[in-house]
Amino acid sequence: MVLIYAERSDDELYRQAVAFARALAQAGDVRAVAIGDADGYSPDGCGTALANLVRERAPDIVVAPGTDRGNEALAHVAAELDLPMAANCTAVTPGDPITLTRVRWGGSLLEEARLHGSPAIITVAPHAVAADAVEIEVESIDAAPGMVRVSETVQALSAGVSLTDADVVVSGGRGVGSAEGFAVIEELAELLHAAVGCSRAVTSAGWRPHTDQVGQTGTKVSPSLYIACGISGATQHMAGCKGAKKLLAINPDREASIFASADYAVIGDLHEVVPAISAEIRRSRSG
Ligand SMILES: Cc1cc2nc3c(=O)[nH]c(=O)nc-3n(C[C@H](O)[C@H](O)[C@H](O)COP(=O)(O)OP(=O)(O)OC[C@H]3O[C@@H](n4cnc5c(N)ncnc54)[C@H](O)[C@@H]3O)c2cc1C
Numbered sequence: 001m002v003l004i005y006a007e008r009s010d011d012e013l014y015r016q017a018v019a020f021a022r023a024l025a026q027a028g029d030v031r032a033v034a035i036g037d038a039d040g041y042s043p044d045g046c047g048t049a050l051a052n053l054v055r056e057r058a059p060d061i062v063v064a065p066g067t068d069r070g071n072e073a074l075a076h077v078a079a080e081l082d083l084p085m086a087a088n089c090t091a092v093t094p095g096d097p098i099t100l101t102r103v104r105w106g107g108s109l110l111e112e113a114r115l116h117g118s119p120a121i122i123t124v125a126p127h128a129v130a131a132d133a134v135e136i137e138v139e140s141i142d143a144a145p146g147m148v149r150v151s152e153t154v155q156a157l158s159a160g161v162s163l164t165d166a167d168v169v170v171s172g173g174r175g176v177g178s179a180e181g182f183a184v185i186e187e188l189a190e191l192l193h194a195a196v197g198c199s200r201a202v203t204s205a206g207w208r209p210h211t212d213q214v215g216q217t218g219t220k221v222s223p224s225l226y227i228a229c230g231i232s233g234a235t236q237h238m239a240g241c242k243g244a245k246k247l248l249a250i251n252p253d254r255e256a257s258i259f260a261s262a263d264y265a266v267i268g269d270l271h272e273v274v275p276a277i278s279a280e281i282r283r284s285r286s287g
Contacts, residue, residue: 175230
């Protein structure tokens with residue numbers, strides 16, 4: 001039997017997990033269970049409730065969508081049952097042990113692996129399979145008492161264009177130098193109706209909020225143009241902007257790895273180059 005954790009924070013990803021589980025079960029049984037969170041989402045409370053159900057029903061495989069909550073809850077299940085968990089799977093072949101393919105390093109690596117132990121605990125990589133239109137019956141159970149609970153949800157402040165929808169993204173890295181240094185990035189972004197992004201070095205330094213971070217542990221963007229200013233081009237950053245159609249990099253270090261992925265390169269100081277681009281845009285528009 002395949003048991004699905006019906007985590008529906010993203011309905012499309014949930015339906016993809018259903019399709020994945022149904023293909024995996026072949027003619028077998030697929031059951032879905034949702035965890036009620038009337039008092040607020042609790043990751044360990046969900047994990048314990050699911051782990052208890054797994055002990056009781058003994059499924060062969062436990063599947064969840066590859067959402068933040070799907071990954072988090074199944075990690076708790078695996079820890080409670082002292083089993084391994086494989087996140088972000090794109091293909092699974094039943095057997096003993098199960099063999100699987102999973103996405104790693106923000107999409108830059110596909111790993112072939114064997115998963116020992118029973119049940120196999122896996123989450124499905126987003127968009128690895130097409131969503132299933134079939135609606136399966138979902139049993140609802142209560143979360144167990146948890147030590148961690150979401151007490152408040154705060155909407156991200158979004159001024160202007162959102163990173164995921166932007167056609168142009170102007171992104172700054174450590175080379176910007178300070179929070180105040182982003183004034184030139186913001187100015188260019190405004191002129192281009194672009195969103196402002198940044199690297200993790202910038203969010204770690206507290207210069208920009210995490211919602212602006214592009215990369216493996218940030219937002220994945222796919223604009224027509226990505227302008228990387230003072231960003232070295234670490235794989236974890238590139239994992240977030242490799243969907244861009246064109247990449248312009250501005251960096252004084254001609255050896256910086258970002259230039260290997262760039263369509264356009266300006267070897268120079270962003271504090272000179274970026275204001276010069278803005279000035280040129282203004283001049284051409286006023287003319
Ligand atoms: C598990 C994990 C997850 C991670 N996730 C992410 C992620 O989601 N996103 C992310 O970005 N990183 C991520 N990182 C961090 C990543 O490895 C890099 O450390 C980070 O991307 C570096 O940021 P940076 O390019 O701004 O800084 P640096 O690597 O320090 O590069 C700064 C660049 O600025 C240039 N520069 C300096 N002065 C100027 C100037 N005046 N004008 C123009 N250029 C200048 C320098 O030549 C240099 O190339 C992750 C790391 C790990 C281990």
